[in-house]
Amino acid sequence: MSEPAGSFEGLRPHLVNLSNGRLVPGGxxxxxxxxVDRIFDRHLPRFVQGRTAPVPVVFWAHGGLVDEKTGLxxxxxxxxxxxxxxxxxxxxxxxxxxxxxxxxxxxxxAQRFGxxxxxxxMRAGSVSxxxxxxxxxxxxxPPLKETADAFVEWVARRAGGPAVWADIKxxxxxxxxxxxxxxxxxGSRYVARRLAAFSRTHAGAVGLHAVGHSAGAIFQSSFLRAxxxxxxxxxxxxxxxxxxxxxxxxxxxxxPLLGNRIRVLSQFGLGRQRALDDVCEVLGITFYxxxxxxxxxxxxxxxxxxxLLGLEENVAADPELTALFAGGTAAEAIWxxxxxxPADSRSDAHDHAGMDNDRLTMESLARRxxxxxGIVGFP
Numbered sequence: 001m002s003e004p005a006g007s008f009e010g011l012r013p014h015l016v017n018l019s020n021g022r023l024v025p026g027g028x029x030x031x032x033x034x035x036v037d038r039i040f041d042r043h044l045p046r047f048v049q050g051r052t053a054p055v056p057v058v059f060w061a062h063g064g065l066v067d068e069k070t071g072l073x074x075x076x077x078x079x080x081x082x083x084x085x086x087x088x089x090x091x092x093x094x095x096x097x098x099x100x101x102x103x104x105x106x107x108x109x110a111q112r113f114g115x116x117x118x119x120x121x122m123r124a125g126s127v128s129x130x131x132x133x134x135x136x137x138x139x140x141x142p143p144l145k146e147t148a149d150a151f152v153e154w155v156a157r158r159a160g161g162p163a164v165w166a167d168i169k170x171x172x173x174x175x176x177x178x179x180x181x182x183x184x185x186x187g188s189r190y191v192a193r194r195l196a197a198f199s200r201t202h203a204g205a206v207g208l209h210a211v212g213h214s215a216g217a218i219f220q221s222s223f224l225r226a227x228x229x230x231x232x233x234x235x236x237x238x239x240x241x242x243x244x245x246x247x248x249x250x251x252x253x254x255x256p257l258l259g260n261r262i263r264v265l266s267q268f269g270l271g272r273q274r275a276l277d278d279v280c281e282v283l284g285i286t287f288y289x290x291x292x293x294x295x296x297x298x299x300x301x302x303x304x305x306x307x308l309l310g311l312e313e314n315v316a317a318d319p320e321l322t323a324l325f326a327g328g329t330a331a332e333a334i335w336x337x338x339x340x341x342p343a344d345s346r347s348d349a350h351d352h353a354g355m356d357n358d359r360l361t362m363e364s365l366a367r368r369x370x371x372x373x374g375i376v377g378f379p
Contacts, residue, residue: 008072011091013043014079017072018094018187021174028072029093036191039090040198044206047088054207056236056369058082059191059223061092062356063214063244074356077379084376085366088206092188094171094219102295103282105159106152145289152288153299165300169218176222178229188219192226199232208235209369213356214292217243217309221253228261239266239365240309241355244296247307247318259330266368267325268347268361271335272312278351291352334364344368 008015008029016023016039017031024030048055060078062071071093082089176192179185199206212220217240224235238254258265270278270291280288280295288295293310307314312335315321325333336347339360344367349358356362362378 008076011072011075011079013039014089014091015072015075016090016092016187016191018092018175021094021171021177021186021188022184023187023190028069031187033190036194040194044088044198045202048202048205051205054204056087056209057090057206058087058209058211058369059090059092059220061094061210061212061216061219061223063216063242063353078356078362081376081379082366085370087366087369090191092175092191092216092219092223094175094187101164102156102161102300103280103285103287105161105164106156106287108159149289149294153295156295157299157304161300162302165296166302168215172215172219172222175219176226178226186222186226188223189226189230192223192230192232195227196231208232209237209239210235211239211241211365212243213241214310214352215244216241217245218249221245221249224257224262225253228257234261234263237264237266237368238262239268239368241267241361242269242291242293242349242352243267243308243310244293245309246301247309247314247321250309251320255324264329264368265331266365267309267331267333268349268355268364269310269312269333269335270349270352270355271337274336274350275311275352293352334361336361343373 011029012031012035015029015031016036017029018024019030023033023036025032044057060075062074071091075089075091075093079089079091174183175186175188177183177186177189179189195208199208210220210224212218220238220240224238227235243250254262254265269275270293275291275293278291279286280290280292293308297306297308297311297314298304307318309315309321315325315333324331332345334345334347336349336358338345338347340346344364346360346364347358348360349355359378363375366375366378367373
């Protein structure tokens, strides 16, 4: 019998659906501890059975833009492609929906400050660029758009935007919380514990990989820490797609693990010009004229202008990060567009939200995870 339209039941062998970091009932396709148990007791053992080489298992965490339905739809589009390439995917769907919440906060904040009409006019391109709007940092954009963006940053910061962003980060941390914590064991911690047990009973059967898109990089930092604490030996690779992770958090949380617990780091990001050409939209309405990373960088972190790992100019300004990505085998940064060179180091992503839907990026990622040049093309 086929599934009802809009059903995600077929994803269960590959799905860990969280709410506020926990495995709780409800939602479009809730995941219980028993569902996670079945992944490691039934579905994954069946997939690796009879294979002589280690089977790649990829743990995927989407970004902070994504609500539950969008996260489930993305998983549904990609699961069969991973399986066709001999990879067993596990998708963390963690119901964040940052962009819609943030846009609503900005709208309400503009109204509270009596500025909503001006915001609407600026979005429509009808306000003089000479309007007195607070500026956080000069950038190379047309004056009208630059003024509008500085205005949005100013409103976002004063309308509770940093609190929204802090809650997204806290949700990722809660997912990795230990069983003895105040709120109980987090969902990714439970997955980490079951993964550790599977790794002990199926030694050498799988190779572990993690991918984090946008705020998924923060989620994966928490998950990987939990996995190593629970006894998982090492991950073969970590890939970060346009990561919204501060440089400081990367240096303290992930950098010390490279080359040992995390054997290879790959970063795929928008090059500076493509990040500036990106926009933030909700329901087809543009409210910010560049990548979400700039809005977080300028306005949403606790301290404005906190360097982010996913902004090319922030990496270039940091000698330690520049040296890390300069060469060698432990880490590589691929900034879009990169259309030539090795087949596993290409990207043509045009926007932050679509990084995980770009053919060159995804095929490069699959080649890195499988270790094969010949793969099934990304649909």
